[in-house]
Amino acid sequence: xxxxxxxxxxxxxxxxxxxxxxxxxxxxxxxxxxxxxxxxxxxxxxxxxxxxxxxxxxxxxxxxxxxxxxxxxxxxxxxxxxxxxxxxxxxxxxxxxxxxxxxxxxxxxxxxxxxxxxxxxxxxxxxxxxxxxxxxxxxxxxxxxxxxxxxxxxxxxxxxxxxxxxxxxxxxxxxxxxxxxxxxxxxxxxxxxxxxxxxxxxxxxxxxxxxxxxxxxxxxxxxxxxxxxxxxxxxxxxxxxxxxxxxxxxxxxxxxxxxxxxxxxxxxxxxxxxxxxxxxxxxxxxxxxxxxxxxxxxxxxxxxxxxxxxxxxxxxxxxxxxxxxxxxxxxxxxxxxxxxxxxxxxxxxxxxxxxxxxxxxxxxxxxxxx
Numbered sequence: 353x354x355x356x357x358x359x360x361x362x363x364x365x366x367x368x369x370x371x372x373x374x375x376x377x378x379x380x381x382x383x384x385x386x387x388x389x390x391x392x393x394x395x396x397x398x399x400x401x402x403x404x405x406x407x408x409x410x411x412x413x414x415x416x417x418x419x420x421x422x423x424x425x426x427x428x429x430x431x432x433x434x435x436x437x438x439x440x441x442x443x444x445x446x447x448x449x450x451x452x453x454x455x456x457x458x459x460x461x462x463x464x465x466x467x468x469x470x471x472x473x474x475x476x477x478x479x480x481x482x483x484x485x486x487x488x489x490x491x492x493x494x495x496x497x498x499x500x501x502x503x504x505x506x507x508x509x510x511x512x513x514x515x516x517x518x519x520x521x522x523x524x525x526x527x528x529x530x531x532x533x534x535x536x537x538x539x540x541x542x543x544x545x546x547x548x549x550x551x552x553x554x555x556x557x558x559x560x561x562x563x564x565x566x567x568x569x570x571x572x573x574x575x576x577x578x579x580x581x582x583x584x585x586x587x588x589x590x591x592x593x594x595x596x597x598x599x600x601x602x603x604x605x606x607x608x609x610x611x612x613x614x615x616x617x618x619x620x621x622x623x624x625x626x627x628x629x630x631x632x633x634x635x636x637x638x639x640x641x642x643x644x645x646x647x648x649x650x651x652x653x654x655x656x657x658x659x660x661x662x663x664x665x666x667x668x669x670x671x672x673x674x675x676x677x678x679x680x681x682x683x684x685x686x687x688x689x690x691x692x693x694x695x696x697x698x699x700x701x702x703x704x705x706x707x708x709x710x711x712x713x714x715x716x717x718x719x720x721x722x
Contacts, residue, residue: 364439364475364663365695366406372432373425375401388696388710388717392703397722399699403479403668406697409435409446410477410666412458412468420450437475439663446475469512473505476665478654482674484646488634492623499624502653503563506660510559517552520545521615528613537610550599553619557593560622564589570655575648578683585633585645588625592617647684654693664694673700682709 370381376398382389391399400416407415414423424431430451437444450456458465465471486494504511524545531537568587575585592601601617602609608616626633626645633645657665672681685696700706703719710717 363441363694364437364666366409366666367436367438369402369405369409370432370434371402371405372430373428374405374431374433375423375425377401378425382720384695384697385716385718386695387715388698389720390703390706390710390717391697391699391720391722392701392706393722395701399722400481400670402720402722403670403697403699405433406435406666406668407477407479408433408448410475412448412456412471415479415481416483420456421452424450424452439475444475469508469515472511473508473661476505476657476661476663477668478650478657478665479668479670480647480650480672481668481670483670484650485642487646487649488626488637488642492621495624495626496620496622498649498653499560499563499622502567502656503559505657505665507559510556513552513555513559517549517556517619520548520552521618521620524549524615525613528609528615531610532613542606546599546602549602549615549618550597553598554593556619557591557598557622560591560619561589564624567652567656571648571652574651574655575644578648578651578680579641579644581644583628583641584630585648586625586627586630588627590623590625591619592621593619643680647680651684666694667696669696669698671699671701673702673705678705678709682712685709685713 365386366384367386368381368383370379371377372379376396380398380402382402391402393399404414404416408423413420417423430449432447432449434445434447437446445459445461447459448456449459456468458468458471460471460474487498500511500514504514524542527541527545564587571587572585576582592598596604598618602615605617628637628641628645633642637645654665654667669684672684685698698706698710703721707719
């Protein structure tokens with residue numbers, strides 16, 4: 353491949369965005385800069401909603417509220433988000449729309465996707481938000497979603513395997529409930545689900561293991577550069593499959609599943625353990641260390657997806673100054689200059705503060721006062 357093509361591969365820009373009845377916006381449109389875009393204004397004016405609309409175009413759902421109808425403006429019957437992109441020198445129009453009582457629709461260049469999963473990864477994107485703290489403080493599901501989200505943007509087979517696995521687990525749980533209610537048991541039927549869970553689950557387990565193997569060095573490097581420290585940070589992949597084959601686990605724990613009417617073993621119980629100096633960061637990390645950990649996690653996500661997709665993901669930074677000091681924000685924004693990032697969107701309550709930091713990196717930018 354010629355060098356010229358390798359540059360084109362990295363190119364993706366959201367040129368403009370229009371919103372209709374989306375969250376607090378009745379109607380709004382934006383023409384964006386190809387490098388840096390700053391959304392500034394008081395709390396509650398909709399800065400985060402604009403970022404969420406951009407997220408919506410990549411993932412077909414909101415980052416902050418996945419319940420579709422709750423993203424329709426109060427008192428209205430539908431919403432429409434439209435984004436026009438330039439990706440690898442091609443014009444791409446994406447529309448996400450939803451009507452109350454009907455299924456959401458995602459269209460690419462006028463053509464609806466039969467399955468939303470086909471769209472995931474087409475417009476790579478990473479969001480950094482104060483809500484990311486959930487990754488440290490919440491339960492294992494939040495961290496699994498993070499891991500699955502990173503892998504899925506570069507591997508559509510993984511996403512489909514995961515969706516099928518979740519379907520099988522739900523069906524197996526229904527079967528266990530049916531057995532309990534009807535005081536019956538059919539081992540043959542259960543064995544079919546066990547086998548399917550094993551095959552799909554083992555594939556997911558191997559991919560998650562390989563992902564963490566690749567991701568850990570990238571993350572570690574990012575943490576060192578952000579924190580300017582020598583602390584050792586680590587992410588460990590905790591899975592029941594580390595100890596035992598899933599089929600054996602399901603057979604050995606059949607009685608437990610029968611009593612609880614639930615599938616207690618499988619990759620749906622996996623977790624990521626975040627450590628600093630061999631201790632859980634949730635308990636032993638200072639606020640500054642936790643912030644650095646999360647930013648490093650998201651920037652490593654950016655690096656990983658960029659390598660996988662050969663496209664610079666769009667980077668959204670919501671309310672960035674709210675959780676980080678100015679010096680740390682400067683460090684992060686300087687990375688945009690130094691490391692061949694793509695398009696950046698920042699929201700903040702203080703226009704002067706944002707502009708002061710942005711000017712230092714000598715890139716083209718646009719300020720949007722909401």
